[in-house]
Amino acid sequence: MDDEHPSTRTFEVLSNEVRLRIITALGDASGLDGYATLAFSEIQRAADIDDSGQLTYHLGKLCDKFVEETDGGYKLTLAGIRAYQAILALQGGPTVEVDPVEVDRSCEECGAGLFAWYTDGRGHIGCRACGTIDVQYPVEAALVDPENPESVTDALDTRIRRDHNAMFHGSCPYCGGATETTLKTESDYWEAANMNPQELLIQAACTRCSWFVIANAAAVLRTMEPVRAFYAERGVDIWSEPIWTDVIDWVVDDVERDPIRIHGHLAFDGDHLRVTLSETFELLDQQIVADA
Template identity: 50%
Template sequence: MDDDASRRTFELLANETRLGIISALGEASGEGGYATLAFSELQAATGVEDNGQFNYHLQKLVDEFVEEREGGYALTLAGIRAYQAILARVRSESLSIDPFEIDGTCRCGEPRHAWYEDSRGHIGCLSCGDLEFRYPVAPNAIDESEPDTLLNALNRKLTRDYLSMFNGICPYCTGRSTVRLAESEEFYDEVGMTSTPVNVHAACESCAWFLYANIAAVLILSPPVYSFIEERGIDMWNEYIWQEILDHEVTDIQWEPQRVEGTFSLAGDELRYVLDADFRLRDYEIVTDE
């Protein structure tokens, strides 16, 4: 990463007037697209009376966060991202949802709960402290008066990011993500999350975004496993990704070279698979209970 470029970016945004310009352009936008505002309109929306001072800060943003167009000024893609970050930050500071009971039970036998704090959705057990999911969710997708909106938002975010990250593309910077099998690591202990003997780790080579997941949660949307579930009457797109739809067992692990064998069980039938170090299903078979 270019440290000088990163420093310049933060310096550009470290000013109330410049943040006001980005916010004004974002707030003027609608469903038809991002707005283009004339100089006078943008100045009025920002509330800066001094023409020279306003123009100075506007020109600092031009080419990186703001672009000149016919009829005025509009946000660049970087400006749109900055506006989205401003919105998320403002709402996330005030939004929280207390734990509420959801379907399913923890491995200790007590009910699962979901809650929202520190800009993240959580799913875990209040009795034993096990934490199954802890993941950032945009506060704008959540209505604190309707807790189920948290579940819907968390499910959509996890599904999107799983499908992207575990297939080699970072959903945030579109950089290349590397995927590997991993044993339970210190990361789980640090955040108090439950782990399994073998996990899947994906990390972006550009922005360093990362994901950990158990094998079942990732494979459940792969074509063979998804079809196996659908053929037995369940559409995973209508279910939360953390719901216990089917049983999963890792039956064999080899670390050098990496190889995992496992079994999904549903309605008396089994899907037995072999997973390699590149997180590809090398082989699978379906065994029916006939």
């Protein structure tokens, strides 16, 4: 019985330099209009393969799984596109560091102003006075500009917003796997990363590739339509606010343990959106209450 793991066959196919050059040639020829279809001769030139027999052999190894043959030539399959994306991600790029730039928010620990900066492949938002880190997340160097420090906050907000919206709604943006959302009452992760501990942390983890995100409750609540509507009716587009916004005034009123139920409210200009959430952060109940 063949008990070879599927990944073994995948890596065998991709462990050849010529095949990686073929995938790269097809990917590099693509543009904003979509992924390219190249003729045999075009691949041969782009991949710098002199021997046509060698190209025929390696195209045969790639076809069906990573490359498909069409009437117009050859193009990447979905798996081929993923392989091309992985090749780009692993290509060495310049080391990028961006000097700190002040953001419009104060540190909850000491009251000093917060700053954003980029180093070691991650965007950070934190306090230079007390050392507390509020936000830390991977961001590709290509998305930041050392000459424009504010590009760090733009890139960080865009990447976290995308990942939160996907991960906390059941889908991993990296491998397409299903995600599971759970409540984390401990702050071990935040303490290990020198980040600001929160009363309630919410984790979404991919059941396929194990990528995960951890956020405070307010960051997850903003992805829910009733919360967006609550703020929109009061003239605030909460989805346009940066991920570190202090516009969301979230208060936990009570946490029941068996079963876990989170009771809390969001406050804005005298109105309160009271919500009840499950252990998996499913919205169970909502009610708008105005101050007496």
